[in-house]
Amino acid sequence: MQKEPMTQYGYDKLYGELKNLKEVERPAIVKEIDIARGHGDLKENAEYHAAKEKQVFIESRIQELSDLVSRSQVVDPATLAHERVSFGSTVRLMDAKTEVVQEYTIVGATESDPQNGKISFHSPLARQLIGRVDGDEITVRLPNGEFDYEILEVFYREIVFA
Secondary structure (H helix, E strand, C coil), X not given: CCCEEECHHHHHHHHHHHHHHHHHHHHHHHHHHHHHHCCCCHHHCHHHHHHHHHHHHHHHHHHHHHHHHHHEEECCHHHCCCCECCCCEXXXXXXXXXXXXXXXXXXXXXXXXXXXXXXXXXXXXXXHHCCCECCCEEEEEEXXXXXXXXXXXXXXXXXXXX
């Protein structure tokens, strides 16, 4: 069973969603199904079928979240040394061809938000950055091609989630 690294924020978010599904959404959908059942013929009862579909979705999501929570490994990035790229590190990269500088913070899969510079620990870019240091020049193979980067800086900055 592969552990899933995440921050305390990510864990709390997952656990909160799981708790809500189990304690609020699941009981509510059971009531919806019972009410819809009371409307007569189940073959032509759209409310009943919609409620059953929603129940399947909720149960599937509960199973998925339960698995993630059981495999979670809460990591406090502030306690790690960030001389090398690791979980929680912020990496400033320069594209060797365009000289465009980009910054990424490596977070758990459930916390990733690429538009805001947070990439998953499991992403192709992060996997190729892990263990690298300032000044390393690397060729990164991504789904949309190969890119040459220079690692300008590896550091820790508190991760802010919206």
